[in-house]
Amino acid sequence: MKLYFAPMEGVTDSVYRRAHASCFGVPDQYFTPFLSPARRKGLAAREMREILPEENAGLPVVPQLLTNHAENFLWAAGILDGMGYREVNLNLGCPSGTVTAKKKGAGQLADVAALDRFLDTVFKASPLAVSIKTRIGVADPAEFPAILAVFCKYPLAELIIHARLRNDFYQGTPRLDAFQAALAQCPFPVCYNGDLLTPGDVQRVSAQFPGVPALMLGRGAAVNPGLFRELRGQARVSKDEIQAFHALLYQGYRSRFSGERAVLCRMKEHWSYLIQIFADHARLAKALRKAGSLQEYEAAVAAVFQTLSICQGDDYRVAFKT
Ligand SMILES: Cc1cc2nc3c(=O)[nH]c(=O)nc-3n(C[C@H](O)[C@H](O)[C@H](O)COP(=O)(O)O)c2cc1C
Structure with missing residues (x-):
């Protein structure tokens, strides 16, 4: 079964694709x-x-x-x-x-x-x-x-x-x-x-349609960027890996965009997904959303990595902004 990363405007751009591939390995196709x-x-x-x-x-x-x-x-x-x-x-x-x-x-x-x-x-x-x-x-x-x-x-x-x-x-x-x-x-x-958002969703749909040669995952992979490898039987993404992934994204947008606003805006978009792989994230999700400068943003990100832990199993299924 082939697994594709769905196209997502404002999310899966080339900075993201390179960082994703380098931290989590490549899916069968990016769009x-x-x-x-x-x-x-x-x-x-x-x-x-x-x-x-x-x-x-x-x-x-x-x-x-x-x-x-x-x-x-x-x-x-x-x-x-x-x-x-x-x-x-x-x-x-x-x-x-x-x-x-x-x-x-x-x-x-x-x-x-x-x-x-x-x-x-x-x-x-x-x-x-x-x-x-x-x-x-x-x-x-x-x-x-x-x-x-x-x-x-x-x-x-x-x-x-x-x-x-x-x-x-x-x-x-x-x-x-x-x-x-x-x-x-x-x-x-x-x-x-x-709506293939968690490993359980993928298992259910692939069991229902065993003849389907490929599945495309969007928001679920944006929340859990290690989902593709997890579906290949490997470990759930770790906090260190998300931290390394975040560093590549942040560095990538700081060199791509000239203004602080553009960097902040793009990083907040990524966090609107990524934060959901962390348990009990409501307070820090709000701090990330409210950050008005890169300094405030960096403080909120540091707090995420210091205090939150990664959800296990299918526990991270939550609402998406669309
Ligand atoms: C923020 C966002 C941006 C999207 N941008 C595109 C796009 O550029 N092209 C496209 O074909 N679909 C786009 N989609 C749709 C996704 O590719 C996908 O079809 C949809 O999210 C359903 O899959 P999912 O439930 O796995 O997320 C976008 C979806 C979201 C949430």
Whole structure:
């Protein structure tokens, strides 16, 4: 069973991927958070940095694109091909209102005829293998068979299914029935995604779908960055390892961003996940959230490492901000 680290905007950037790989070993695949290619404007410097080979040296990375313009997709795929990538991933899952209002991300699932035309152009000309990360529809699971019928017309490298509707956002339980029904029809490899937060979740879902060749983990791996190796039978992450991981992240963002605010903001985002692997973390989670300077931030981090201990078993399942 292959295990992928899900793309997470604001979390799994190249600084994070390098630090993660060096502390915990590489999962079978990382996916970049989405890039929004526009040929007219070119890629933003921030987006270019995500895909530069030197930023991803030695890591198995699949870049992800969010666009409903086949021309923009193919233009970006050409750049990625020149950089040596083998596969590009299309984002048909982003539920954000600003994205779906433009008929991108999960918004692209609303019009299957337009989706079909888009994929037809893309698959005729893409220099790279194309995989898709999708939700199961916009408002009703009954939409999925028609969406799937379109996917099945094309030689997808892989279909990653986040078993939720766009309108579910990240709420409610993933719709495993819809996933199960889709599995039987797909002529390409399928990957399951959605709420695999702890080792127990992964065991349950892989027992339910023993034929599924790959699982994608997002928030659970952001909380427990050692989850991939734990699923391979190795030890729960230790506090020293989280400390070493944190040092690499902190150092990485301090050299990447010029202002203190940007560093603080990114580190707080990481801690909104990481803190949850620590038992009894409520007071220090608040101190981290409230830190107004790097000095206050460092004091809160020191207190985490001095006073808290890592949860064992599946005890760290808690609420996520989404
Ligand atoms: C903060 C955040 C950022 C995300 N960014 C992306 C993204 O850039 N591209 C994408 O396809 N999915 C994105 N997702 C969705 C995740 O990849 C994943 O599908 C979702 O979190 C469900 O998996 P999980 O329950 O294992 O977290 C994001 C999710 C979160 C919480």
